Amino acid sequence: MAAGYVDILRAPHAARLLAGTLVGRLPSATGHIAIVLFVRDAGGSYTLAGALAAAYGLATAIGQPLLGRAVDMVGQPRVQLPAALVSAVGMVLLALTGIEPLAPAYAAVVVAGFFTPPLEGGLRALWPSVLGREDRVHRAYAMDAVAQEVMFTAGPLFVTLLVALWSPAAALLVINGIGVLGALTVVLSKPSRAWRSAPREAHWLGALRSPGLLALLAAFLFIGLALGSITVAGVAYADDHGRESVYGWLMAALGLGALLGGLVYGARQWTGTPERRLLWITALLAAGYLPLMLTPGVVAMTALAALSGVFLAPALACAFIVVDRHAPRGTVTEAFSWLVTTFGVGAAFGTGVAGPAVEFDGTSAGFAVAGAGGVAALLVLLATRSVLAAPAEGAESGTTGEAGYENDRNGAAQHGFSSGHQA
Numbered sequence: 284m285a286a287g288y289v290d291i292l293r294a295p296h297a298a299r300l301l302a303g304t305l306v307g308r309l310p311s312a313t314g315h316i317a318i319v320l321f322v323r324d325a326g327g328s329y330t331l332a333g334a335l336a337a338a339y340g341l342a343t344a345i346g347q348p349l350l351g352r353a354v355d356m357v358g359q360p361r362v363q364l365p366a367a368l369v370s371a372v373g374m375v376l377l378a379l380t381g382i383e384p385l386a387p388a389y390a391a392v393v394v395a396g397f398f399t400p401p402l403e404g405g406l407r408a409l410w411p412s413v414l415g416r417e418d419r420v421h422r423a424y425a426m427d428a429v430a431q432e433v434m435f436t437a438g439p440l441f442v443t444l445l446v447a448l449w450s451p452a453a454a455l456l457v458i459n460g461i462g463v464l465g466a467l468t469v470v471l472s473k474p475s476r477a478w479r480s481a482p483r484e485a486h487w488l489g490a491l492r493s494p495g496l497l498a499l500l501a502a503f504l505f506i507g508l509a510l511g512s513i514t515v516a517g518v519a520y521a522d523d524h525g526r527e528s529v530y531g532w533l534m535a536a537l538g539l540g541a542l543l544g545g546l547v548y549g550a551r552q553w554t555g556t557p558e559r560r561l562l563w564i565t566a567l568l569a570a571g572y573l574p575l576m577l578t579p580g581v582v583a584m585t586a587l588a589a590l591s592g593v594f595l596a597p598a599l600a601c602a603f604i605v606v607d608r609h610a611p612r613g614t615v616t617e618a619f620s621w622l623v624t625t626f627g628v629g630a631a632f633g634t635g636v637a638g639p640a641v642e643f644d645g646t647s648a649g650f651a652v653a654g655a656g657g658v659a660a661l662l663v664l665l666a667t668r669s670v671l672a673a674p675a676e677g678a679e680s681g682t683t684g685e686a687g688y689e690n691d692r693n694g695a696a697q698h699g700f701s702s703g704h705q706a
Contacts, residue, residue, distance in 0.1 A: 288549065291423050294414055296474050301426070303472070304406040305434050307465025309458050310370065311399050312438040314339055317458060318377070318392060320442070321451035327382045335382075335392050340631055342396030344624040348490070351401040351620030354408075355613055359478055360470040363400040367466035370398040371459040378452040395459075400466050403427075404619030407603055409474050418552060425549025425600040429542055432596060436538040490618035495558075495609035498667035499602060500625040502565065502660040506598065507629025509572055509656030512637035513537065513591070514630075516649030519641045520578060529581055533588045540589035545596025557604040558671040562664045564601055568594040569657030575650035591653075605671070629656075 292298045315336040322332035354362045373395030382388045410423045445454035469475050490496055514534070521530035553560060571591040578584060602622060610618035633656060641649040664671070 288422065288426055288546075291414060291419055291426060294419070296413055296472050297423070299472055300406055300409060300413065300469060300474065301430060303465045303468030304402045305430055305465070307367065307400065307402045307462050307469060308434060309438055309441075309465065310374070310395075310462040311343060312434050313442045313458055314343075314374070314395065314399075316439050317374075317442050317451065317454050320446055321377070321455055322382055324446075324451040325382050331382065331385075335388060337631070338389055339392040339396040340627060342393040343399045344627050344631075346397035346399060347401050347404075347620040347624045348617050350398070351404045351617035352490075352614070354401060354405060354616040359405050359475045363402065363405060363466050363475075364463075364470045366398045366400040367463045370395045370400065371463050373398065374455045374459045378455040401616060401620045401623070402466060402469060403623050404616040405469065405475070407607070407619045408616045409478055412478060413474050421553075421600075421604060422549045424603040425545050425596070427603070428596040428599040429545035429549070431599070432538050432541045432545065436535065490610050490614035490621055493609045493611050493618070494670045495667075496606065496618055496621070498663065498670050499605050499609065500621055501667075502663040503602060503622060504625050504629040504632075505656045505660035505663065506565070506568070506595075507626040507631075507656075508633035508636070509629075509653040509660070510595070511630030511633025512640075512649060512652035512656060513572075513575070513588075513633075515634050515637035516575070516641060516646060516653065517588075519646040519649050520584065523578075523646055524581055532581070532585050536585045536589040537592040537595075540592030541595040544593035545600060548597035548600055556672070557601050557608070558668075561598065561601040561605055562661075562668070564594050564598045565657070565661050565664055568598055569654070569661045572650075572657040573654040576647045576654060578647050578650065609671075 292301070318336045318339055319332040322335055350362055350366055373391045373393075377388060377391035377395070380387050380391070406427065407424065410420045410427075414420050414423055442454050442458060445457055449457075517530050517533045520533065521528075568591075571594060574587050575584075575591055577587070579587070603619070606618050606622055607615065633652060637649040637652045640652050
């Protein structure tokens with residue numbers, strides 16, 4: 284299993300790009316947590332902390348596709364590094380000025396969120412030119428999904444450690460300083476500097492003019508909703524059992540399940556179209572969420588949480604391939620950024636829905652939101668099968684029509700890409 288991932292990391296620039304992107308994404312993975320801790324330390328209410336964190340998240344969701352479109356138009360270094368610097372300045376202003384008066388605090392988090400560099404989409408746009416073969420690119424997408432789980436598990440622990448050793452203000456400064464270093468590592472690399480998007484058709488909708496991409500985004504809105512609702516329902520479950528540590532166990536089990544699922548998924552070759560494969564993976568993902576409504580004892584619930592996470596990373600990895608196949612020419616970074624945005628908006632909506640559900644009908648109702656989200660995602664994919672079955676015309680450039688990937692801009696040899704739409 285590990286041999287395939289080692290092969291990828293041995294490719295020139297691959298380890299540097301993956302590590303730089305992960306480090307550069309530290310602020311986006313932990314920024315909302317750092318903001319909440321900072322506001323509470325400054326004497327602000329939970330309501331204010333949540334409002335500022337929400338403003339940060341909303342600004343990030345708006346900025347990602349816009350910055351992704353800018354990357355497609357002018358290249359990575361001209362967008363990624365300046366954006367990372369401006370985002371860090373926003374957090375520095377929050378750390379220095381505090382929460383009074385409120386207007387500058389809101390302005391600071393909005394600037395920090397909006398200018399979060401689209402490193403995720405940028406990395407996925409680089410993989411074909413760095414790795415060449417289609418099978419290696421697909422495995423890299425799986426490795427990327429696994430790495431996300433590691434970041435979103437280890438990142439919050441790192442922030443809490445910084446707060447314990449220094450202060451919440453120091454945590455804000457450190458994580459954003461590290462984020463700038465990560466972005467710098469990526470944009471100074473040869474693949475990032477050389478990458479160019481394909482010529483794009485002028486259209487105000489950009490990547491969103493692809494019906495297949497819209498269908499995928501709709502499905503992942505509901506998957507994000509499911510994941511967001513679990514974070515709230517998990518807190519309620521921990522409260523029911525009188526131990527805060529239970530929440531940590533549930534979230535760790537969820538992450539571990541996703542980690543193992545992603546490793547297994549990326550270790551083998553898959554036949555058939557990724558759109559059909561995504562349909563089956565989403566069905567299994569939804570089936571994994573439904574048993575959470577049973578809310579059994581802690582040991583059994585932890586096992587169910589691990590099971591519910593198994594198909595999350597494979598779903599993300601498969602979705603990355605589908606995005607690549609349906610993104611119109613010249614919009615690949617923007618398209619990947621839309622996936623990030625949609626997933627995040629869904630998660631935020633899920634947290635908002637699960638809270639009232641728990642208050643109205645208990646913890647099981649909170650987990651029912653997750654099950655409903657998974658089922659809704661499956662229904663969207665079923666309803667749009669005909670749209671997803673046909674990748675967007677011109678979505679894959681290369682030099683041989685269907686043989687290349689849209690986001691391979693550097694003329695790299697595409698060995699093994701002659702299979703057309705077989706994944």
